[in-house]
Amino acid sequence: MAEAKEAPKKEVNNNKDVEENKIYGILAYIGILFIVPLLVAPKSKFAKFHANQGAVLFIAEAALGFVWLIPVLGWAVGFFGGIASFVFAIMGILNAANGKMEKLPLIGDIEIIK
Template identity: 45%
Template sequence: MYDSTDIQSNKGMAIIAYILFFVPLIAAKDSKFAMYHANQGLTLFLCCVIVNVVLGIIPLIGWILLPLANLALFIFAILGIVAAAQGQVKPLPVIGAYTLLK
């Protein structure tokens, strides 16, 4: 499914995708491996924005849950970076099933 030479040559772009999801969209748009991780990074970014906006608006309970949700999303980013560094195509927990980029 994923070419081993593609994985080896684009591991760096896949790792960057979890920090700045748009970089692989520009620099490695022909890499299926980098695009997979760019999709995971974009999904993670959108979840971060949505969670922070929604929980930031909700008084008290949202403010209590916000640090926990951000910690969970940070852990998801670490899991994605580790998977990319190991050359794995592994979806993130909970949010990894969604495909936003083709």
């Protein structure tokens, strides 16, 4: 018999942590502001999660900035990568605003802030 796959488990959020740090989770997706949650709420699991996602997105955006410098092919990759980056930032902001700790597509599994 085939075993049924278990659905991925989502982390249970502490409602107080989420409500107190929701704004810092939102700020984490706006460029270098991913640092704000780390400075203001260093013990918050919610803020740290979104700070990590924002940091990875920021690094990806910086890399896209360098790719953009390559004539023709770099412009195309940079353009579409920029659109993807904008969409990912909006997704992250919406997740944080709704109190969710969901990973971003493609880059969400990268963990640089422990």
